[in-house]
Amino acid sequence: MQSASEQVAAAIAGELRLMDPGVRTSRAQAAQLLDPDFVEVGAxxxxxxxxxxxxALPEMQGGAEDGPRYEASGMAGVLLAPGLVHLTYETAFGDERARRSSIWRRAHEGADWRLLYHQGTPVRGD
Structure with missing residues (x-):
């Protein structure tokens, strides 16, 4: 069984993969990272x-290989229960900033980690 830190690291790795333009433009790769019960409340x-x-993901911002990308900072995670991780972090995309929260789950030991829930909240300047 993975330790708490290994589970958090796996969720962070998945979150960062979803920001990769190659993954964002590939429905097959994105489908491997999103849970079938996935829900997002966008910024x-x-x-x-x-x-x-x-x-929609292939056409959303951050998908162009030679274009701007999401820059994540302050990513931290906590294990809520075995196979369930909550991540929080901020992103910058050009002049846009957002605070983000994601819940990743793994259905059973050995299964892939998948994004179950995501929420982005715009930051209008602190």
Whole structure:
């Protein structure tokens, strides 16, 4: 069984993969990282489902190999229960900043870690 720090590290690795342009533009790769029960409340306030996110992700910002990318900072995680990790961090994309919260789960030992829930909240200047 993975230790708490290994589980948090696995969730962080998955979160960072989702910011990679190659993953963002590949529905197959993104589908491996999103839980079938995935829900997101985006920084815009829109609620996204698994199917909606897979359909839209290739066209969303941060997907161009030669374009701007999300810059993550302050990423930290806590193990809520075995196989369930909560991450918090901030992103910058150009002049846009957001505080983010993600919940990653692993259905059983040996299964892939998948993003279950994500929320982004715009930061309008502190």
């Amino acid at each position: 815009s306030g829109r609620r996204w489902t698994y199917a909606e996110m897979l359909a």
